Each structure stands twice: as structure tokens, then as C-alpha cells.
Amino acid sequence: MAIPDHARTNFNTLLRAAGDGNLALMECLDAVTGERRYVLCAVGRAEDGDFVMTPFGHLADGNPYDAYLPPDPDDPDGFIARSGEGAAS
Structure with a gap:
């Protein structure tokens, strides 16, 4: 599965x-x-000198290993399921 251009650019x-x-x-x-979220931001400057915070995403709450399923190396369109579950798409 290819990462979309907008995600790669970000x-x-x-x-x-x-x-x-x-x-x-x-x-x-x-x-x-x-x-409450803890957000990763790029910091820039506006023309008037003010700071500009551009949000890109927030940190995972709790254990991030529980929050995401990684890609399946044997299936380019699939993801590795949690133990006890079927394959995710």
C-alpha cells in the first residue's frame, strides 16, 4: 500500500x-x-512576526502499540491483526 503524497509531504x-x-x-x-490532546506542531512565523503553530497530529493516548495495526509484509493491502482476530484490511 503506497503512502499518499499529502502524507509524505506532511x-x-x-x-x-x-x-x-x-x-x-x-x-x-x-x-x-x-x-485534552498533545499535538505535534511545526512552528513558523507570520509576516507580522507572530508565531504560527501548524498541527500535524496528536500523540497516542495510553499504549500506542494498542492503538495501531502495522502493515502486513505479506499482503500489500492488509494489516497485521491483533492476536485472536482475523486479518484486517
Whole structure:
């Protein structure tokens, strides 16, 4: 499964921001649930000199190994299921 161009572009932006020392972790509230989130942001400057925080995603709550299923190396369109579950697509 190929990673879409927009995701690759955002990832490269995060790498540049981290390399330049312009990456921040900002505490926010989820706009839908109101839950507290810790958001990875690239930090830039607006023309007026103000800081601009561009959010890219939030850190996983709890154990991130429980939150995500990795890709299946034997199936380019599949994901490895948790033990006891069938293959995920």
C-alpha cells in the first residue's frame, strides 16, 4: 500500500521542522470530544512576526502499540491483526 503524497509531504515538513528546531508539542482540546490532546506542531512565523503553530497530529493516548495495526509484509493491502482476530484490511 503506497503512502499518499499529502502524507509524505506532511512527514517531510515535520522532518524539516524538527531538523531546524521548529517542532513543538502543544496542549490542545479535541474540537469534537473536548478531550485534552498533545499535538505535534511545526512552528513558523507570520509576516507580522507572530508565531504560527501548524498541527500535524496528536500523540497516542495510553499504549500506542494498542492503538495501531502495522502493515502486513505479506499482503500489500492488509494489516497485521491483533492476536485472536482475523486479518484486517
